Amino acid sequence: MKYAKEEAVFEKYISSGKLKQSKQRKNIMQAFLESGKHVTAEELYNAVKRKFPSVGLITVYRTLKLFCKCGLAREVCFENGTARYEHLYGRQHHDHLICSACGKVIEIEDPDIEKLQDRQYKMHGFVPQGHRMDLYGICRKCRMCQR
Numbered sequence: 001m002k003y004a005k006e007e008a009v010f011e012k013y014i015s016s017g018k019l020k021q022s023k024q025r026k027n028i029m030q031a032f033l034e035s036g037k038h039v040t041a042e043e044l045y046n047a048v049k050r051k052f053p054s055v056g057l058i059t060v061y062r063t064l065k066l067f068c069k070c071g072l073a074r075e076v077c078f079e080n081g082t083a084r085y086e087h088l089y090g091r092q093h094h095d096h097l098i099c100s101a102c103g104k105v106i107e108i109e110d111p112d113i114e115k116l117q118d119r120q121y122k123m124h125g126f127v128p129q130g131h132r133m134d135l136y137g138i139c140r141k142c143r144m145c146q147r
Contacts, residue, residue, distance in 0.1 A: 003033045006072055006089050013070035027052045028063045029072075038076065038084040038105045078105070079136060095132070099139035101146075106139075 067073035097106040
């Protein structure tokens with residue numbers, strides 16, 4: 001199975017909380033993991049609904065919250081304030097480039113940026129607890145459309 005580790009993490013969390021195992025949650029997880037992008041609950045709902053029409057929007061919202069609680073996902077809000085969910089399990093830390101025109105999100109990993117941030121922590125006597133860097137601009141595709 002492609003997402004066996006993620007499914008095991010979720011099943012363990014569900015069992016430990018004495019929550020209900022359901023086919024709908026598994027279907028939502030599959031759609032979420034296959035999306036490969038930062039999705040809103042509504043986008044995920046639309047993707048799931050195409051294959052599994054009985055799934056409700058509230059079930060998608062609740063399941064996404066469970067994914068966050070068990071470490072499979074993280075909720076991120078970018079400039080427009082819309083909550084999006086990204087895969088978290090087994091992923092390296094990354095930052096984001098966000099297009100202000102179309103909302104496209106690109107994940108970036110750069111060890112030089114991380115070194116600069118570590119240097120700033122040390123210089124100012126901070127103990128790192130985490131960070132998030134979102135860089136906004138206009139993507140290539142949107143710039144081409146503006147011409």
